[in-house]
Amino acid sequence: MKLSALHQSYLNRRRSPLDSSVDASSKSFLAVFWLVLHCLCCLISLLLGFRFSRLVFFFLVSTPSSSNLYSPPFRPDLPPPRIDLTPSNATTAEAKTSSSRVVVGRHGILIRPWPHPDPVEVMKAHRIIERVQREQKAVFGAGAKGSRTVIAVTPTYVRTFQALHLNGVMHSLMLVPYDVVWIVVEAGGVSNETASIVGKSGVRVIHVGFDQRMPNTWEDRGKVEVLMRLRALRVVKEEKLDGVVMFADDSNMHSMEFFDEIQNVKWFGAVSVGILAHSGNAEEMVMSMDKRREMEEEESSSLSSLPVQGPACNATDKLIGWHVFNTLPYAGKSAVYIDDVAAVLPQKLEWCGFVLNSRILWDEAESKPEWVKEFGLLNENEGVESPLSLLNDPSMVEPLGSCGRQVLLWWLRVEARADSKFPPGWVIDPPLEITVAAKRTPWPDVPPEPPTKKKDQMSLSQGNNNVVVIPKHQQQQQQRSSKVRKPKRRSKRNKHEAKPTDTATQVSSSTKHHQERN
Amino acid sequence: MKLRSWVLIFIACNLLTFSTISAFRLSRSQPTERISGHAGDVLDDNPVGRLKVFVYELPSKYNKKILQKDPRCLTHMFAAEIYMQRFLLSSPVRTLNPEEADWFYVPVYTTCDLTPNGLPLPFKSPRMMRSAIQLIASNWPYWNRTEGADHFFVVPHDFGACFHYQEEKAIGRGILPLLQRATLVQTFGQRNHVCLKQGSITVPPYAPPQKMQSHLIPGKTPRSIFVYFRGLFYDVGNDPEGGYYARGARAAVWENFKDNPLFDISTEHPTTYYEDMQRAIFCLCPLGWAPWSPRLVEAVIFGCIPVIIADDIVLPFADAIPWEDIGVFVDEKDVPYLDTILTSIPPEVILRKQRLLANPSMKQAMLFPQPAQPGDAFHQVLNGLARKLPHDRSVYLRPGEKLLNWTAGPVADLKPW
Numbered sequence: 055m056k057l058s059a060l061h062q063s064y065l066n067r068r069r070s071p072l073d074s075s076v077d078a079s080s081k082s083f084l085a086v087f088w089l090v091l092h093c094l095c096c097l098i099s100l101l102l103g104f105r106f107s108r109l110v111f112f113f114l115v116s117t118p119s120s121s122n123l124y125s126p127p128f129r130p131d132l133p134p135p136r137i138d139l140t141p142s143n144a145t146t147a148e149a150k151t152s153s154s155r156v157v158v159g160r161h162g163i164l165i166r167p168w169p170h171p172d173p174v175e176v177m178k179a180h181r182i183i184e185r186v187q188r189e190q191k192a193v194f195g196a197g198a199k200g201s202r203t204v205i206a207v208t209p210t211y212v213r214t215f216q217a218l219h220l221n222g223v224m225h226s227l228m229l230v231p232y233d234v235v236w237i238v239v240e241a242g243g244v245s246n247e248t249a250s251i252v253g254k255s256g257v258r259v260i261h262v263g264f265d266q267r268m269p270n271t272w273e274d275r276g277k278v279e280v281l282m283r284l285r286a287l288r289v290v291k292e293e294k295l296d297g298v299v300m301f302a303d304d305s306n307m308h309s310m311e312f313f314d315e316i317q318n319v320k321w322f323g324a325v326s327v328g329i330l331a332h333s334g335n336a337e338e339m340v341m342s343m344d345k346r347r348e349m350e351e352e353e354s355s356s357l358s359s360l361p362v363q364g365p366a367c368n369a370t371d372k373l374i375g376w377h378v379f380n381t382l383p384y385a386g387k388s389a390v391y392i393d394d395v396a397a398v399l400p401q402k403l404e405w406c407g408f409v410l411n412s413r414i415l416w417d418e419a420e421s422k423p424e425w426v427k428e429f430g431l432l433n434e435n436e437g438v439e440s441p442l443s444l445l446n447d448p449s450m451v452e453p454l455g456s457c458g459r460q461v462l463l464w465w466l467r468v469e470a471r472a473d474s475k476f477p478p479g480w481v482i483d484p485p486l487e488i489t490v491a492a493k494r495t496p497w498p499d500v501p502p503e504p505p506t507k508k509k510d511q512m513s514l515s516q517g518n519n520n521v522v523v524i525p526k527h528q529q530q531q532q533q534r535s536s537k538v539r540k541p542k543r544r545s546k547r548n549k550h551e552a553k554p555t556d557t558a559t560q561v562s563s564s565t566k567h568h569q570e571r572n
Numbered sequence: 573m574k575l576r577s578w579v580l581i582f583i584a585c586n587l588l589t590f591s592t593i594s595a596f597r598l599s600r601s602q603p604t605e606r607i608s609g610h611a612g613d614v615l616d617d618n619p620v621g622r623l624k625v626f627v628y629e630l631p632s633k634y635n636k637k638i639l640q641k642d643p644r645c646l647t648h649m650f651a652a653e654i655y656m657q658r659f660l661l662s663s664p665v666r667t668l669n670p671e672e673a674d675w676f677y678v679p680v681y682t683t684c685d686l687t688p689n690g691l692p693l694p695f696k697s698p699r700m701m702r703s704a705i706q707l708i709a710s711n712w713p714y715w716n717r718t719e720g721a722d723h724f725f726v727v728p729h730d731f732g733a734c735f736h737y738q739e740e741k742a743i744g745r746g747i748l749p750l751l752q753r754a755t756l757v758q759t760f761g762q763r764n765h766v767c768l769k770q771g772s773i774t775v776p777p778y779a780p781p782q783k784m785q786s787h788l789i790p791g792k793t794p795r796s797i798f799v800y801f802r803g804l805f806y807d808v809g810n811d812p813e814g815g816y817y818a819r820g821a822r823a824a825v826w827e828n829f830k831d832n833p834l835f836d837i838s839t840e841h842p843t844t845y846y847e848d849m850q851r852a853i854f855c856l857c858p859l860g861w862a863p864w865s866p867r868l869v870e871a872v873i874f875g876c877i878p879v880i881i882a883d884d885i886v887l888p889f890a891d892a893i894p895w896e897d898i899g900v901f902v903d904e905k906d907v908p909y910l911d912t913i914l915t916s917i918p919p920e921v922i923l924r925k926q927r928l929l930a931n932p933s934m935k936q937a938m939l940f941p942q943p944a945q946p947g948d949a950f951h952q953v954l955n956g957l958a959r960k961l962p963h964d965r966s967v968y969l970r971p972g973e974k975l976l977n978w979t980a981g982p983v984a985d986l987k988p989w
Contacts, residue, residue, distance in 0.1 A: 155883065155884065156762065156765075156819070156883045156884050158739045158740050158743060159816070160813075160815040160816050160820075161815050161816075161819045161820040161821075162815060162820055163814060163815060163820040163823040163824050164820065164824045164905065164907060164908050165824065165827045165828055165908060166828060166908035166909070169827060169829070169831075169908070170831060170832070171831070171832040171833065171834065171911065172911070172912075175834075175911050175912060175915045176833070176834060178915040178916070179798045179911075179914070179915045181919075182798070182853070182915065182917075182919055182922060183795070183796060183853065185919040185922075185923070186795050186853055186919070186923070186926070187794040187795060187796070189923055189926075190791070190792060190794055190795065191792065191794075193791070194790070194791040194792035
């Protein structure tokens with residue numbers, strides 16, 4: 055359509071020379087020239103896909119600009135600009151009108167010579183984004199409510215599962231959006247093992263040693279842990295740490311909302327703890343569940359059948375009592391020794407369900423309420439069982455987490471066998487002597503095993519490495535073939551059997567245990 | 573003589589103290605900052621009691637019947653004219669006695685003749701406006717008293733009272749001759765343009781307040797997008813070659829920054845558009861066929877700093893809101909260097925702009941909520957009208973004086989509607 059308009063204009067231009075009677079021959083030559091030029095332009099436009107004649111006009115008419123940008127504004131349809139010729143005696147700004155610098159019509163699309171991101175500017179932009187987000191956090195996030203330091207108290211000791219548990223707690227504390235002071239009390243004295251784990255946390259750590267060694271029964275362990283926690287509270291008192299004290303036992307799991315919720319505590323608060331009394335024996339668990347259901351049907355238990363320990367409130371959200379974990383189904387079947395394959399039961403009231411304002415522990419009793427005992431005068435030998443012993447009046451405890459309806463953390467106790475060994479620092483040094491390749495390796499240099507009479511043994515370890523979780527019915531087979539299973543290809547393996555079998559038996563026996571504990 | 577000089581000194585001292593007081597009030601207060609316009613804190617002014625508005629009772633063919641024919645007019649960006657009438661009918665500034673009125677309002681919906689796509693056709697609007705004015709001129713004496721100088725009209729269309737969507741044609745037509753003396757409340761604003769006359773009040777386009785409220789996300793969601801834009805870059809339907817649409821500015825944005833990871837720009841229509849704006853630091857508000865855009869309103873509501881790419885644009889309530897402090901203005905010729913411009917803004921300036929945007933009175937001034945709330949766009953319009961009072965003596969014509977030419981304009985406009 056636009057092409058036909060141009061065509062028309064050319065035709066009009068052509069017609070007028072034709073109409074004049076003066077020098078018709080030169081005029082007709084001009085007309086033919088224009089026609090030829092027009093056809094040429096049409097063909098080129100068809101090729102290019104756009105009307106390039108305007109570009110030609112632009113290059114001919116406008117002055118070349120010195121800037122690097124190509125196609126600066128081109129004004130074919132310029133409306134008469136508003137040039138107001140007011141006399142110079144106009145003093146006020148309103149009377150002085152200038153012509154609009156914005157023109158209607160076709161403009162060029164300005165593209166700079168290298169339209170790609172500049173890395174320096176990208177970095178500047180990221181710094182801006184970071185600054186803005188920091189400001190947002192300060193306004194809306196943690197800083198908004200007045201953030202108090204979280205003082206985490208963790209009793210620990212060196213054992214196989216310490217790395218598992220302590221890393222879990224450490225990662226939770228690293229994610230806390232408030233300041234954290236982590237008091238790690240270690241039974242058996244300060245060790246490099248623990249120090250190397252907690253040193254990676256990036257939060258402020260107070261690593262305290264405790265002279266006693268951790269005993270082997272759960273009951274005694276609980277008592278020693280209480281003493282260790284009191285030791286940590288004494289540290290809080292001496293260093294005059296200010297914040298909210300929470301007890302992060304090293305095998306617990308905390309939700310992030312827990313840390314937000316405990317900011318609201320005034321003096322002494324309690325939260326609901328999910329109790330995961332894990333027994334390790336699948337059949338036993340099923341049985342205990344059935345038994346529990348029977349018990350529920352028989353009697354209306356005042357003890358709640360939910361695995362939760364925490365504050366109980368009445369309808370007006372006032373504390374009236376405590377939900378305690380129901381230990382009846384586990385009567386007589388609970389674990390005594392730390393590595394027993396049985397349910398590990400919590401104490402009546404676990405320490406982890408309580409949080410306190412660190413000022414309770416301080417010496418000067420300025421703003422401490424009267425229902426709090428003086429911490430310095432506490433006699434540990436009197437048997438402090440739960441943090442409620444720190445209070446004169448346990449009814450003044452504040453229930454947190456919408457009055458205990460929200461379970462904000464979970465309690466779980468899992469430990470390894472008493473004789474389980476682990477490489478110190480979890481670094482295998484010196485390296486293991488015999489490394490056995492997995493059955494299915496991606497590397498083709500090892501020729502595939504020809505089918506032999508050891509086929510039944512092969513089927514056992516198909517698709518896995520040497521340590522597998524084997525279903526029960528193959529357990530005996532596995533025991534028989536454990537010694538032979540791994541060193542298959544090299545016959546001289548049997549000479550070295552002394553060493554590998556140690557680890558092999560250890561590994562295989564622990565797989566047996568793993569399978570049982572599943 | 574001596575007394576006069578002492579009085580002048582006294583007044584000068586007062587002005588000084590007032591300016592220092594306002595400067596003190598601008599000191600940091602988390603997280604918002606008070607907005608101080610050129611005339612003081614005018615955003616919080618209450619127009620009730622400062623003016624009286626008389627609303628003409630036009631036959632429903634000028635307003636209600638048009639709305640009944642197409643209820644889409646209530647939700648598109650030109651809905652301000654409809655809501656203005658509804659607000660004025662129930663507002664305390666309304667008076668039923670035209671003798672005591674300072675301003676007269678003519679409720680005629682000129683932007684409600686919609687295509688199937690939803691875009692308004694302005695072809696019949698001049699005739700409609702003309703017919704309405706003839707009606708009020710013949711039935712009430714107030715138009716002839718001042719030839720419309722104390723009347724105001726709401727013309728939210730692309731180029732205001734020029735009544736055309738194409739800029740060349742709009743400039744060619746100019747403002748409707750009959751509206752030469754009236755005050756126009758319009759969304760279009762560009763300096764030294766035919767379609768913006770002296771004394772007009774620029775308002776923001778209509779954006780649905782409830783819809784935007786329902787898409788708010790928590791303030792602590794971190795702003796991780798640097799620059800955000802969703803919309804057309806080329807209008808292939810109307811401008812296949814490119815270069816006319818947005819004066820080539822939107823196309824320049826695309827060509828220069830389409831592979832820049834800091835610029836989240838595309839032509840998609842995501843359902844999370846409002847949420848994404850709240851996660852962005854800068855929101856581009858380039859011109860389209862007309863310089864104004866509802867993106868400005870959305871950016872202000874969602875706390876995203878507007879980057880205004882439209883030469884000589886006049887933003888809504890420019891005499892009350894210090895847009896230079898709130899948004900970033902980029903010339904169209906500087907678009908290829910947009911990334912340099914934006915990254916070189918110091919972070920403190922960016923934080924200050926965000927604090928100004930967080931001011932609730934700022935957000936309220938951009939909205940047309942129903943029912944009207946104090947400080948919203950309706951009240952700002954009334955504030956603007958109140959600031960123009962009292963009327964100059966020249967507003968009232970001497971008997972027999974005629975300034976308007978009733979036969980001016982294209983012949984097609986003179987046909988009755």
